[in-house]
Amino acid sequence: MTTEKRQTAFIAKVLNGLFTVITVEGRELSATAKGNLRYHKSPLCVGDEIDYILTPQAETAAQIVACRQRRNMLLRPPLANIDELWLVISLFEPEINFLQLDAVICQALQQQIKIRLLLSKVDLDNAEQARSTYISSYFNQAFKTAIISAKMQQLDTITAWCREKELKVALSGLSGVGKSTLLNTLLGSEYMLTQSLSSKLKRGKQTTRHSQFFSCGKIWLADTPGFSALDIAKFRLRPAEAILAYPDLAEFTAECYFNNCSHTHEPKCAVIAACQSPLIRERWQNYCNFYNYIVSEEKKYVY
Ligand SMILES: Nc1nc2c(ncn2[C@@H]2O[C@H](COP(=O)(O)OP(=O)(O)OP(=O)(O)O)[C@@H](O)[C@H]2O)c(=O)[nH]1
Numbered sequence: 001m002t003t004e005k006r007q008t009a010f011i012a013k014v015l016n017g018l019f020t021v022i023t024v025e026g027r028e029l030s031a032t033a034k035g036n037l038r039y040h041k042s043p044l045c046v047g048d049e050i051d052y053i054l055t056p057q058a059e060t061a062a063q064i065v066a067c068r069q070r071r072n073m074l075l076r077p078p079l080a081n082i083d084e085l086w087l088v089i090s091l092f093e094p095e096i097n098f099l100q101l102d103a104v105i106c107q108a109l110q111q112q113i114k115i116r117l118l119l120s121k122v123d124l125d126n127a128e129q130a131r132s133t134y135i136s137s138y139f140n141q142a143f144k145t146a147i148i149s150a151k152m153q154q155l156d157t158i159t160a161w162c163r164e165k166e167l168k169v170a171l172s173g174l175s176g177v178g179k180s181t182l183l184n185t186l187l188g189s190e191y192m193l194t195q196s197l198s199s200k201l202k203r204g205k206q207t208t209r210h211s212q213f214f215s216c217g218k219i220w221l222a223d224t225p226g227f228s229a230l231d232i233a234k235f236r237l238r239p240a241e242a243i244l245a246y247p248d249l250a251e252f253t254a255e256c257y258f259n260n261c262s263h264t265h266e267p268k269c270a271v272i273a274a275c276q277s278p279l280i281r282e283r284w285q286n287y288c289n290f291y292n293y294i295v296s297e298e299k300k301y302v303y
């Protein structure tokens with residue numbers, strides 16, 4: 001018998017037009033999409049919140065009949081309704097690129113996606129360098145940070161985060177920061193299986209990228225490819241948005257004398273006045289670099 005009652009779920013995986021959805025009770029169902037949804041201009045993607053009906057053939061097979069409006073959307077790969085972006089940053093190689101990082105953070109926060117930072121490869125640190133202490137205190141001003149080593153299985157902070165509450169999380173970072181190593185350690189065989197599947201699906205230059213959410217404690221974790229300078233240039237950020245990437249400095253902006261203060265040089269700027277400690281001053285200097293970068297990028301596309 002067809003159960004016509006509509007129920008809600010979210011899409012955890014898409015592969016070749018077939019969907020895996022997770023119901024509000026946490027049950028996993030395979031699903032197909034009703035015709036009009038398949039040919040929609042913005043196809044269904046991982047993270048979409050959907051309505052489904054159960055099909056007569058099987059209790060675990062569903063048909064997706066509607067898609068709810070998305071709260072936000074990441075594009076590469078398509079991921080909808082993300083709560084948090086966890087950015088992996090290497091304490092050593094590859095070197096931190098603050099402009100790229102700020103642009104990614106800015107774009108996520110614009111879409112109400114919260115940020116946490118995973119500072120990786122701490123096993124390469126030593127007492128004299130104390131790089132992890134310095135870098136974490138720099139980022140701690142603004143974001144929750146974890147210092148990790150996937151190699152040495154030092155992942156206590158992340159595993160604690162995964163137990164906090166149900167969240168949909170996208171993991172990102174530059175190539176080589178240790179994302180795959182981290183996911184292999186966190187998710188084990190399930191993740192390695194999808195990696196070997198992805199490489200088998202690669203044909204010539206057209207690599208098939210399939211994204212999915214993996215269950216990890218209470219959170220749903222999706223892998224994303226590393227971002228590049230090219231992606232950043234496409235963001236088309238506005239100079240006034242630069243301060244979004246610095247929530248710790250943004251706190252002061254209400255007190256600036258000028259409404260259109262850029263917080264880079266103006267007199268009576270409350271952000272500049274707040275730069276008392278060397279650490280905040282360093283954050284402000286990086287903010288100024290980011291602001292000037294957006295101004296120069298903007299000139300390229302304003303004709
Ligand atoms: N010392 C140390 N090296 C690590 C750690 N995690 C990863 N690496 C090394 O860093 C290099 C890159 O690691 P990957 O996990 O492939 O990095 P990725 O971010 O997935 O890189 P892409 O696949 O290119 O996107 C490898 O040589 C790893 O062995 C770590 O915790 N400590």
Ligand SMILES: [Zn+2]
Pocket residue numbers: 253256257261262263264266268269270271272
């Ligand atoms: Zn100001």
